[in-house]
Amino acid sequence: MSEPASYKTPHLILKLVLGIPITIAFFWGFLWAGGGLGWTRGWGLLGVMFVGETLRAVYTARAQPEMAKRRGEVGEGTPTWDKLWLTVFSLVIGAVFVVAALDGGRYQWAPLPAWWFGPGLVAYVLYLFGLGWAMAQNPHFEKSVRVQSDRGHRVIDTGPYAWIRHPGYLATFFGFGLAPPLMLGSGWGLVVALALLIWLIVRTALEDRFLQRELPGYADYAQRVRYRLFPGIW
Template sequence: MSRRTAITYAIGLPLALLVLIFLPAGTIAWRPGWVLLFVLILAFGASGLVLAWVNPVIYRARSRIQPGTKSWDKSLLAFILPAMTAVLPVAALDAGRFHWSQVPAWWVPGGYIAVLAGIAVTGWAQAVNPFFEPGVRIQAERHQRVIDSGPYRFVRHPGYIAALFLFIGMALALGSFWALVPAALASALLVLRTAWEDRLLRSELAGYDDYARRVRWRLVPGLW
């Protein structure tokens, strides 16, 4: 990633989070929004610094949807990304402005635990997997191989279970049950994407079928 691109991300993403949280809330003084914003920036910033040290190639891999990404995956992303993005503004409308739902106070720390767990597992997966891209494809030009270290020893798609934690955790951290609706939609589509991607890898990536026999679970050990 060029310095200009890195600076753009460093400035643009926090600004986007500000708009997504505080514009729907109707006030810049909404304390839960500031707490979540601080946690997200701190946690993703720390994860980004670690990745820049241990696996800097991941920034080029994840910079955009790469050529060769499956058309079905582009169609899924057209629904997953808006649903994922909607979690924050829906939560802000609910908990910050209209108070449609009342989340018990003790659920909020659980939301933050889920958010931090999601960021940590995603960072761990990206640290050991140089082929971690935003789109589903076989990366023949990069000589893609099976990764079976780190969290991939336990489940075949740790980045996806981490995303589910993040979606649900953000909704609860902001104190909104209504935000669980887009979180659930994004999660359901991500589970579908997991199944389709797994089927592609088993048929087209050398060694993946053997790996799938060793590591039986896609997302949740003992369940699926």
């Protein structure tokens, strides 16, 4: 059952108001970890991500307006294991940024040359295109794993889903695993990014098992499109 409009409006306003100090705290903490307000690479990453995420949000709202409204929510029917996965996922993403900031900015444990900002920017652009393409094709692209019986959930096999079963996760690794350490010049950040990749692989396995059991047609789709993340590998 959909939520009444009288609930949705103040709920969204509250989320927005609470999000402002959280965002400010994140920016301050990130720049502090990198050495302070004069950290050029840190400002560069924040600027790129601010512009990129804004463009992605606008594009998604136009391409899939209904999906965009519920994208940040954990939907009804989400299994407990996925709620746990999402919690750990947030921690791992945070670890990538913290370690990359400490290494690439403040302490320089394993610094990468400045020109690595370019490949990092390419990785982030690939993330934007990959995630945008997947979202445009898939009206069921939600934050959590569940069968959206309230929205006529069906298997999507067009666009990037014709090549791999979880293109959004591959894009996420490019955007939040590879891009931050490369743009910030952090070798140790790339090591932590491996933990993110492993955690994404874990979810593809768990999600596939869930969908093959619960979503009609997904088992046949998994036979047609054999690979989850990397064509020819996994």
